[in-house]
Amino acid sequence: MSQSLSRALQILIELGEGERSLDQVAASLGVHKTTAMRLLHTLEADRFVRRDDRQRYHLGSRLFALGGAALAQHAIRDVAQPHLTRLAAETGGQAVHLAGYENGTAIYLAKVESTHAVRMYSRVGLPAALHATAVGKVLVADLPPGEREAVIAGIDFHPFTSRTIADAAGYREVLARTREQGWAEDAAEHEDFINCVGAPVRDETGRVVAAVSVSVPDVILPREGVRALVPQLLAATEAISADWAGRSS
Known part of the structure; x- marks a missing residue:
C-alpha cells in the first residue's frame, strides 16, 4: 500500500x-x-x-x-433482518445483533435496538472484539485450525472488564466449548452490565457465514436468564440458515 x-x-x-x-x-x-x-x-x-x-x-x-453500499453488499443482512426483528420481540425487546467475519475482524452488520432504557454500546459497521463478545467467539470458533491459530496469535486480549478472557489458552478452551455446544456466551466480558449469547448462521455446506447474538443488561435479566434465551436464539439462527441456503440454491 x-x-x-x-x-x-x-x-x-x-x-x-x-x-x-x-x-x-x-x-x-x-x-x-x-x-x-x-x-x-x-x-x-x-x-x-x-x-x-x-x-x-x-x-x-x-x-x-x-456505507450504505457496503451494507447492501452483505446479502446475509437482508435475509436475516426479519428474523432479527422477530427474535428481539420474542425475547422481550432485547438488543439483537448480526455480525460477519471480514479480514480478521468481526463486524456488526445489523442491529435491532433494545426497547429498554439501558442499552449497550455497539453500532453497525463497528468491530466486535473477537475475545470478548459472543459473536466474535462464534465466528473464530468455526475458522480452520491454522487460520484460527493465526487469529489467536494476533489478539492482545485487552481486558475490557474483570471477566474478559486474559490469554490464548483460556480463549482456546472457550472456542472448543463453543464448537461443542453450538453457541457462545459473553458473561459481562465486554461491558460490565451486559450478558450476551450468540450462535452461528450456516450456509448449505455447514460453514459459518455470520453470527447472531442477544444482549441483555443485568438489570433486566441475570446471566442465567440470558442463557435461557438460547433456544429462541438457536431457532432464529436455524431459520436464517435455512433461508440463506434456500437463496443460494
Whole structure:
C-alpha cells in the first residue's frame, strides 16, 4: 500500500472516532502539518472529509453512500433482518445483533435496538472484539485450525472488564466449548452490565457465514436468564440458515 493511501485511510479511521484539528491529525500521522493539510484537502475535495467553521475536520457525506453500499453488499443482512426483528420481540425487546467475519475482524452488520432504557454500546459497521463478545467467539470458533491459530496469535486480549478472557489458552478452551455446544456466551466480558449469547448462521455446506447474538443488561435479566434465551436464539439462527441456503440454491 502506498504511503499516501495508508495515511489517508488512517485519517478516516481517526475521524471515525471523532472530530480532529489539523494539528491533531498531523500528530497522529507523525507528519508535518503541510503534509497532513495536503491529504485533508484531497479528501475534502471528494467529500470524504468536511471542515467546519472552527477548522475542525469530520467524516464527509461521501461516506454515507459508501456505507450504505457496503451494507447492501452483505446479502446475509437482508435475509436475516426479519428474523432479527422477530427474535428481539420474542425475547422481550432485547438488543439483537448480526455480525460477519471480514479480514480478521468481526463486524456488526445489523442491529435491532433494545426497547429498554439501558442499552449497550455497539453500532453497525463497528468491530466486535473477537475475545470478548459472543459473536466474535462464534465466528473464530468455526475458522480452520491454522487460520484460527493465526487469529489467536494476533489478539492482545485487552481486558475490557474483570471477566474478559486474559490469554490464548483460556480463549482456546472457550472456542472448543463453543464448537461443542453450538453457541457462545459473553458473561459481562465486554461491558460490565451486559450478558450476551450468540450462535452461528450456516450456509448449505455447514460453514459459518455470520453470527447472531442477544444482549441483555443485568438489570433486566441475570446471566442465567440470558442463557435461557438460547433456544429462541438457536431457532432464529436455524431459520436464517435455512433461508440463506434456500437463496443460494
